[in-house]
Amino acid sequence: MTTQARQPNVPHVGAAVPMLDLRAQHASLASEIRAVMDALLDSQHWILGAEGTALEQELAHFLGARFAAGVASGTDALMLALYAAGVSAGDDVVLPAFTFIATASAVSALGARPVLVDIEPETFAIDPQRIESRITPKTTAIIAVHLFGHAAEMDPILEIGKRRGIPVIEDNAQSIGAVYRGRKTGAMGAFGCLSFYPTKNLGAYGDGGMILTNSEEDVERLRRLRNHGQEDRYSSRERGWNSRLDEVQAAILRVKLRHLPAWTTARRRHAKQYGELLRDLPGIRVPIERGDCEHVYSVYTIRVEGGAQRREKIQRHLAARGIGSMIYYPIPLHLQPAYRALGVARGELPDSERAADEVLSLPMFAELTEDQIARVAETLSEAVRQ
Numbered sequence: 489m490t491t492q493a494r495q496p497n498v499p500h501v502g503a504a505v506p507m508l509d510l511r512a513q514h515a516s517l518a519s520e521i522r523a524v525m526d527a528l529l530d531s532q533h534w535i536l537g538a539e540g541t542a543l544e545q546e547l548a549h550f551l552g553a554r555f556a557a558g559v560a561s562g563t564d565a566l567m568l569a570l571y572a573a574g575v576s577a578g579d580d581v582v583l584p585a586f587t588f589i590a591t592a593s594a595v596s597a598l599g600a601r602p603v604l605v606d607i608e609p610e611t612f613a614i615d616p617q618r619i620e621s622r623i624t625p626k627t628t629a630i631i632a633v634h635l636f637g638h639a640a641e642m643d644p645i646l647e648i649g650k651r652r653g654i655p656v657i658e659d660n661a662q663s664i665g666a667v668y669r670g671r672k673t674g675a676m677g678a679f680g681c682l683s684f685y686p687t688k689n690l691g692a693y694g695d696g697g698m699i700l701t702n703s704e705e706d707v708e709r710l711r712r713l714r715n716h717g718q719e720d721r722y723s724s725r726e727r728g729w730n731s732r733l734d735e736v737q738a739a740i741l742r743v744k745l746r747h748l749p750a751w752t753t754a755r756r757r758h759a760k761q762y763g764e765l766l767r768d769l770p771g772i773r774v775p776i777e778r779g780d781c782e783h784v785y786s787v788y789t790i791r792v793e794g795g796a797q798r799r800e801k802i803q804r805h806l807a808a809r810g811i812g813s814m815i816y817y818p819i820p821l822h823l824q825p826a827y828r829a830l831g832v833a834r835g836e837l838p839d840s841e842r843a844a845d846e847v848l849s850l851p852m853f854a855e856l857t858e859d860q861i862a863r864v865a866e867t868l869s870e871a872v873r874q
């Protein structure tokens with residue numbers, strides 16, 4: 489009998505740590521999900537029913553807003569919120585250059601122009617100091633994105649909006665449950681937009697989104713706009729869209745919402761462990777949480793100083809050892825081919841460009857174990873030192 493020595497540097501299959509494991513989450517919920525699916529199969533009520541209405545109430549309550557309207561995706565939530573805020577073709581909408589493309593495509597879908605503003609390096613969110621110089625007579629909305637799970641600096645942004653008479657819309661697709669100075673994100677601006685894309689902290693089993701507002705008039709209008717502008721059946725008061733959240737997704741989201749606070753607690757615990765293990769690594773910066781904020785870590789994003797090449801080397805080292813990682817986002821919006829026509833050159837938004845070159849997101853989901861986090865940290869420190 490021969491014994492084969494384990495070779496160094498050959499990844500051990502069991503040691504893999506994925507970026508995200510949705511199957512682990514489903515396994516913990518399977519019987520609850522099956523029960524609500526069975527009830528829906530019996531009812532055969534799929535669109536605009538009791539589940540959707542209940543989810544709207546539960547989420548509005550959870551986030552401290554008065555009302556909510558379910559829609560078909562986070563992108564539609566942004567587009568409908570912008571439309572309800574009065575944005576139309578030819579307008580300018582201010583938003584950060586470092587975000588997921590959907591923040592801008594919702595603006596473009598209405599024929600409006602994204603006006604891109606640089607970010608604060610610590611939170612990756614729009615820099616309030618840089619907003620006002622970009623406001624024109626055509627500016628009809630400001631979008632603040634709460635990126636990666638941390639709130640944008642809302643008070644000065646809301647102050648600008650109020651003083652200039654411009655509505656502020658929160659893109660809260662990544663930060664459900666995050667706190668800014670005692671308030672939950674998504675409930676501070678004129679509208680707050682949520683995404684239930686499966687990988688978000690509250691993910692559906694398909695697409696979905698929601699708009700939060702404190703205005704009864706606005707929520708009634710949004711409920712018409714998502715359903716062909718109809719007030720009563722076959723009577724449309726204004727032109728609308730087909731953008732409804734279906735009952736299957738609403739029922740699943742109601743089950744998951746009950747677990748969300750515990751998942752957020754777990755994510756925060758994981759982030760603390762990562763922080764302790766990674767804080768002192770040379771050339772690595774761990775994410776910060778401002779004193780008056782609560783981060784919900786939709787992703788755990790470090791910065792690799794020294795730029796994209798060093799980051800690529802580190803990412804390859806991790807991948808060879810079965811450790812997942814992702815770059816959210818490698819290209820800021822002004823350098824995306826789709827937005828070349830905006831005419832913003834490289835170098836004009838330096839903090840967004842630097843972020844795109846330095847960010848690296850590590851595995852983060854509630855079911856991660858302490859051992860897995862230790863393994864990620866150990867592999868990362870090898871990569872950094874080599």
Ligand SMILES: *Cc1c(COP(=O)(O)O)cnc(C)c1O
Nearest residue numbers: 561562563588590591661683685
């Ligand atoms: C996911 C996301 C969206 C879009 O949500 P969808 O549900 O995928 O349409 C918008 N903005 C940000 C910041 C996101 O992360």
